Amino acid sequence: MPGREVAGRPVMITGAASGIGRALARRLSGLGSPVAIADVDASGLKETEGSLSGRVLTRVLDVRDAADVLRFADEVREWLPAPLGAVFNNAGVAVTSSVLDAVPEDDQWLWDINFHGVVNGTRAFLPILVGQGSGFVVNTSSVFGLVGMPFQSAYCAAKFAVRGFTDSLRQELRGTGVRAVTVHPGGITTNIARNARIRRDPEGLGRTKEQMAAQFEAITMTSPDRAAAIIHKGLSRGRSRILVGPDAYLFDALARITPTHYYEVISRVQSRLRTQQKADR
Numbered sequence: 001m002p003g004r005e006v007a008g009r010p011v012m013i014t015g016a017a018s019g020i021g022r023a024l025a026r027r028l029s030g031l032g033s034p035v036a037i038a039d040v041d042a043s044g045l046k047e048t049e050g051s052l053s054g055r056v057l058t059r060v061l062d063v064r065d066a067a068d069v070l071r072f073a074d075e076v077r078e079w080l081p082a083p084l085g086a087v088f089n090n091a092g093v094a095v096t097s098s099v100l101d102a103v104p105e106d107d108q109w110l111w112d113i114n115f116h117g118v119v120n121g122t123r124a125f126l127p128i129l130v131g132q133g134s135g136f137v138v139n140t141s142s143v144f145g146l147v148g149m150p151f152q153s154a155y156c157a158a159k160f161a162v163r164g165f166t167d168s169l170r171q172e173l174r175g176t177g178v179r180a181v182t183v184h185p186g187g188i189t190t191n192i193a194r195n196a197r198i199r200r201d202p203e204g205l206g207r208t209k210e211q212m213a214a215q216f217e218a219i220t221m222t223s224p225d226r227a228a229a230i231i232h233k234g235l236s237r238g239r240s241r242i243l244v245g246p247d248a249y250l251f252d253a254l255a256r257i258t259p260t261h262y263y264e265v266i267s268r269v270q271s272r273l274r275t276q277q278k279a280d281r
C-alpha cells in the first residue's frame, strides 16, 4: 500500500474558493501536489487558481448536484497524472436560527450542501480510490459534529451526519487500502459566518449579521493556513479523526466528560472570551 503522505500526490478539494479549502489547495500545491479544485464561487476559485504554481484543474461545481459531481469525477479521472492521493469534501455553509423560527428552505439548503454534498463527493470519487487501492476520503464535519449548540440545529445535524456517514464508511473500507477521515475544525477565521443565512439575531440582541460575523471571527483561534497544516499532518500520521485547533480539543473533551452539561461550560468560556474582546477594543 502506498504511504500515507499526500503531499506530491494529486488531490481533489471542494469549497476551494475560500477559507480552509483554499488553504489546503495552496499548501498541497506548494508541496508539489497537482490539485483539482471545485467551488460554486467562480471568481473566488479563479483567485485560488491564480495563487497556485503547480498543475491545476479548476471546475465550477455545486456539490448539491450529484450528476454533475459524477461528471467532475470522470474529468478528474481523465486528468489524473498519478493515483489520486485524497478527496477533500470540504465545501460548507452555515445557518443561524432557533428551531422555533427556522426557515425550512434555509435548513434544506444547508443539509443539501453540508451533508448531501459530502455524500455526493464520496460516492463519485470512491470508485477511483478503491480501484487504485489507495488514498483518503477526507470529510469535513466540525466541533459542532461533536456537541449540540443553540441556534445551530441544522448545522449540528448535518455535521453529526457527516461524522456518522464517514465512520460507517471507514469500517466498510477495511482492507481496501482506502481510508476515510473525519475532520472536526474548531473556530477557523474564514468567510463562513459572513456567507451564513441569518434572518434575525436569535438571541434577541438586535445584532446585524455583520456584527455577529465579527463576534464569531474575534473568538476563532486558528487561521485557515494553520488548519490546512493540521489536517495535512493528521493525514500523514494516519489519524482517522482530526481535531483542528485548541478549542476543538476542549469541545471533544467536554463532550466525553459531561455529555449532558457541556454547554454550561462552553457558554461560560464564550462569555469570558466576549468580555475579553470588549476589554481589548
Ligand SMILES: NC(=O)c1ccc[n+]([C@@H]2O[C@H](COP(=O)([O-])OP(=O)(O)OC[C@H]3O[C@@H](n4cnc5c(N)ncnc54)[C@H](O)[C@@H]3O)[C@@H](O)[C@H]2O)c1
Residues within 6 Å of the ligand: 014, 015, 016, 017, 018, 019, 020, 021, 038, 039, 040, 041, 044, 061, 062, 063, 064, 090, 091, 092, 093, 113, 114, 117, 140, 141, 142, 143, 144, 184, 185, 186, 187, 188, 189, 190, 191, 192, 193, 195, 220
Ligand atoms: N470556519 C470555521 O470555524 C469552521 C468550523 C468547523 C467546520 N467548518 C467547515 O469547514 C468547511 C470549510 O468552510 P470554511 O470555514 O473554509 O468556509 P468558507 O465560507 O471560507 O469556505 C466555504 C466554501 O464552500 C463553498 N461552497 C458553498 N456552497 C457550495 C456548493 N453548493 N458547492 C460548492 N462549493 C460551495 C463556498 O463558495 C466557499 O468557497 C465547511 O464544511 C465548514 O462547515 C468551518
